[in-house]
Amino acid sequence: MEETTILEVKDLAVSFQTFEGVVQAVRGVDFSLKKGETLAIVGESGSGKSVSTKAINQLLPKKNTLIERGEILFEGKDLLKLSEKEIQKIRGNDIAMIFQDPMTSLNPTMQVGKQIAEPIIAHKGVSKGEAKQKALELMDLVGIQHPERTYKSYPHQFSGGMRQRVMIAIALACEPKILIADEPTTALDVTIQAQILDLMNNLKKDLDTSIIFITHDLGVVAQMADRVAVMYAGKIVEIGTADEIFYNPMHPYTWGLLASMPTLDVEQTSLYTIPGSPPNLLHPPEGDAFAARNEYALGIDFYEDPELFKVSETHFAKTWLLHPDAPEVIPPAEVIRRKEKFRYLNSEKRMSKTVGGEAYGRRY
Amino acid sequence: MKKYILKRLLTALPVLLMISIGAFIMMNLAPGDPTDLYITPDATPVQVEATRTALGLDQPYPVQYVRWLGRALRGDLGINYSTRYPVLPILVSRIGPTIVLMGATLLFSYLVAIPLGILSARKHGTWVDTLLTGGAFVGVSIPNFFLGLGLIYIFSVRLGWFPTGGMSQLGEESSILTVLHHLILPVSVLSAFYIANMTRYMRATMIKVYGENYIRTATAKGLAAQVILTKHGIRNALIPVITIIGTDLPRLVGGAIVTEQIFQWPGLGRLTIMAIQQREYPMLMAITMLSAVVVLFANLFVDIMYAVVDPRIKYN
Ligand SMILES: Nc1ncnc2c1ncn2[C@@H]1O[C@H](COP(=O)(O)OP(=O)(O)OP(=O)(O)O)[C@@H](O)[C@H]1O
Ligand SMILES: [Mg+2]
Numbered sequence: 001m002e003e004t005t006i007l008e009v010k011d012l013a014v015s016f017q018t019f020e021g022v023v024q025a026v027r028g029v030d031f032s033l034k035k036g037e038t039l040a041i042v043g044e045s046g047s048g049k050s051v052s053t054k055a056i057n058q059l060l061p062k063k064n065t066l067i068e069r070g071e072i073l074f075e076g077k078d079l080l081k082l083s084e085k086e087i088q089k090i091r092g093n094d095i096a097m098i099f100q101d102p103m104t105s106l107n108p109t110m111q112v113g114k115q116i117a118e119p120i121i122a123h124k125g126v127s128k129g130e131a132k133q134k135a136l137e138l139m140d141l142v143g144i145q146h147p148e149r150t151y152k153s154y155p156h157q158f159s160g161g162m163r164q165r166v167m168i169a170i171a172l173a174c175e176p177k178i179l180i181a182d183e184p185t186t187a188l189d190v191t192i193q194a195q196i197l198d199l200m201n202n203l204k205k206d207l208d209t210s211i212i213f214i215t216h217d218l219g220v221v222a223q224m225a226d227r228v229a230v231m232y233a234g235k236i237v238e239i240g241t242a243d244e245i246f247y248n249p250m251h252p253y254t255w256g257l258l259a260s261m262p263t264l265d266v267e268q269t270s271l272y273t274i275p276g277s278p279p280n281l282l283h284p285p286e287g288d289a290f291a292a293r294n295e296y297a298l299g300i301d302f303y304e305d306p307e308l309f310k311v312s313e314t315h316f317a318k319t320w321l322l323h324p325d326a327p328e329v330i331p332p333a334e335v336i337r338r339k340e341k342f343r344y345l346n347s348e349k350r351m352s353k354t355v356g357g358e359a360y361g362r363r364y
Numbered sequence: 365m366k367k368y369i370l371k372r373l374l375t376a377l378p379v380l381l382m383i384s385i386g387a388f389i390m391m392n393l394a395p396g397d398p399t400d401l402y403i404t405p406d407a408t409p410v411q412v413e414a415t416r417t418a419l420g421l422d423q424p425y426p427v428q429y430v431r432w433l434g435r436a437l438r439g440d441l442g443i444n445y446s447t448r449y450p451v452l453p454i455l456v457s458r459i460g461p462t463i464v465l466m467g468a469t470l471l472f473s474y475l476v477a478i479p480l481g482i483l484s485a486r487k488h489g490t491w492v493d494t495l496l497t498g499g500a501f502v503g504v505s506i507p508n509f510f511l512g513l514g515l516i517y518i519f520s521v522r523l524g525w526f527p528t529g530g531m532s533q534l535g536e537e538s539s540i541l542t543v544l545h546h547l548i549l550p551v552s553v554l555s556a557f558y559i560a561n562m563t564r565y566m567r568a569t570m571i572k573v574y575g576e577n578y579i580r581t582a583t584a585k586g587l588a589a590q591v592i593l594t595k596h597g598i599r600n601a602l603i604p605v606i607t608i609i610g611t612d613l614p615r616l617v618g619g620a621i622v623t624e625q626i627f628q629w630p631g632l633g634r635l636t637i638m639a640i641q642q643r644e645y646p647m648l649m650a651i652t653m654l655s656a657v658v659v660l661f662a663n664l665f666v667d668i669m670y671a672v673v674d675p676r677i678k679y680n
Binding site: 156 | 596603673676
């Protein structure tokens with residue numbers, strides 16, 4: 001993997017003006033994306049995953065969005081400062097997106113092939129014929145059979161999985177440097193989901209695109225990601241390589257997520273669930289937003305938000321437990337088991353990108 | 365598609381039959397009798413009876429209906445009682461002006477309303493939107509006769525810009541220009557509702573369409589706002605709007621009656637009112653059936669339009 005950073009999000013904070021007040025959806029997020037890598041963003045519903053990534057392409061509603069602070073650096077430019085015309089040149093061209101709902105994300109009254117050709121015409125300044133040719137190639141690439149014939153089909157003639165392939169073809173049309181996939185398989189059934197994930201993994205290898213992959217599903221993360229960012233209440237609480245997050249998690253919230261993930265080899269009678277629910281972002285609590293749900297919370301958690309503590313060059317976690325003065329705590333059994341595995345992997349120097357079947361919450 | 369249209373036309377026949385029976389019953393349920401109106405007060409009962417016999421009104425209702433139906437199917441729509449003049453040529457001579465009035469109204473209304481609706485939706489929440497929405501509210505609420513009289517008072521009586529009524533000046537050669545001149549006020553009155561209604565509808569649909577995921581996809585592709593509007597927005601917004609056209613057409617038939625009366629427009633509307641007042645049953649039946657045919661065709665037209673605009677709809 002090349003180590004050049006292609007995208008850098010710095011201290012991004014986004015709020016929404018609503019009838020009830022100002023919702024602080026994203027409250028200071030930092031991450032970077034390297035060329036060719038897949039960064040997964042995980043976290044509960046409402047933690048700000050979609051908002052942080054939509055901000056990159058300026059896809060948030062103009063009317064009620066407040067970018068409070070931060071920078072999103074792409075090729076030396078701060079995307080947040082670009083005008084509508086300037087960002088248009090980047091959308092779909094350098095940075096493309098795939099969304100969750102393939103059933104509703106395609107225009108029902110436009111031929112599928114034309115929808116794929118559209119961004120090519122918009123960005124590459126080619127003739128309609130050339131764009132069509134390229135669209136046909138893309139349809140073939142994403143596994144749509146008989147492109148010549150299906151080019152003129154309308155979305156309703158396609159199944160959900162096929163539509164998501166079309167969405168992927170649209171996203172790849174201009175060979176973007178970054179692909180943002182916001183829960184691209186959530187709406188699909190398990191077999192189709194596996195096919196789409198395979199497709200994305202293969203395309204990524206072939207095209208060397210960087211991917212930001214948003215999901216709820218840690219099983220999917222294990223299959224896709226090089227690095228993982230865990231979000232909670234508008235902040236990244238832990239970020240690291242996939243191995244570090246799965247086998248050496250440091251944040252109690254990550255522990256909770258892992259413990260609540262079904263595993264194959266442990267006798268499980270019931271699944272763990274993190275107690276309580278995420279805080280109301282209209283009035284985020286003082287201190288650590290997770291404190292109220294955190295059985296490992298320290299006194300300081302309730303009045304002072306922890307900083308990101310460094311675990312390794314690639315691994316950071318936002319918890320006071322990493323402070324030198326913090327008391328020793330015993331993580332859940334599942335996490336201890338994982339950490340032992342991590343130490344074993346490390347000692348055997350077998351730490352590699354291949355996360356074992358262990359991490360897979362679900363198999364397909 | 366051809367087969368579908370044929371099927372629709374065939375299923376329309378029983379509907380038309382039911383309408384004709386319904387209209388016939390309602391006409392005869394109304395108190396009074398055609399003979400009341402043009403027989404002199406001092407006519408003897410024998411004379412009245414003779415007239416009734418001559419017009420066939422002495423027969424039982426079912427017999428009268430069947431006779432009417434039999435003649436109508438052969439193209440004989442009967443005569444006007446008062447003038448003894450056949451119904452069909454009168455009807456034909458009055459259709460032209462009504463088609464002109466209605467056609468101009470629909471064309472004008474949609475040409476104005478669809479862009480206004482789009483504008484209102486795109487400026488959602490700004491003062492432009494507020495102004496248009498307010499205007500549309502007034503437009504749908506204001507009664508035709510009120511608006512008609514108001515406009516006549518201001519533009520004809522006070523300012524003298526437009527004629528108070530009719531389709532052309534008496535004795536004057538009727539050219540397209542004079543007809544247009546006479547059309548402006550009645551079309552304005554008649555259009556008020558349709559412009560307002562369609563603007564509101566177009567606005568609502570457009571706002572809804574812009575909330576759809578495929579618009580988000582189009583934006584994420586990096587398309588220009590103009591392309592998103594024309595290629596992804598309008599086409600999809602037009603699908604529900606076709607329904608409104610389907611309901612506008614029959615409503616227009618009713619609205620034209622009042623407006624033609626106010627502006628003495630020599631069309632079917634005034635003919636209808638005259639026929640009602642004078643109990644010209646054959647004429648009323650003919651007008652009712654004509655309106656029914658128009659409505660049925662409007663519905664068929666709308667269904668065909670759906671298939672044209674929306675690829676998801678196929679008729680087999
Ligand atoms: N346009 C908007 N107006 C107001 N609030 C919004 C808007 N978009 C998002 N939010 C709020 O911002 C917060 C974060 O939303 P976001 O969509 O990023 O969550 P998410 O992590 O993607 O969740 P999910 O897993 O459900 O997709 C939520 O509380 C949401 O209600
Ligand atoms: Mg989301």
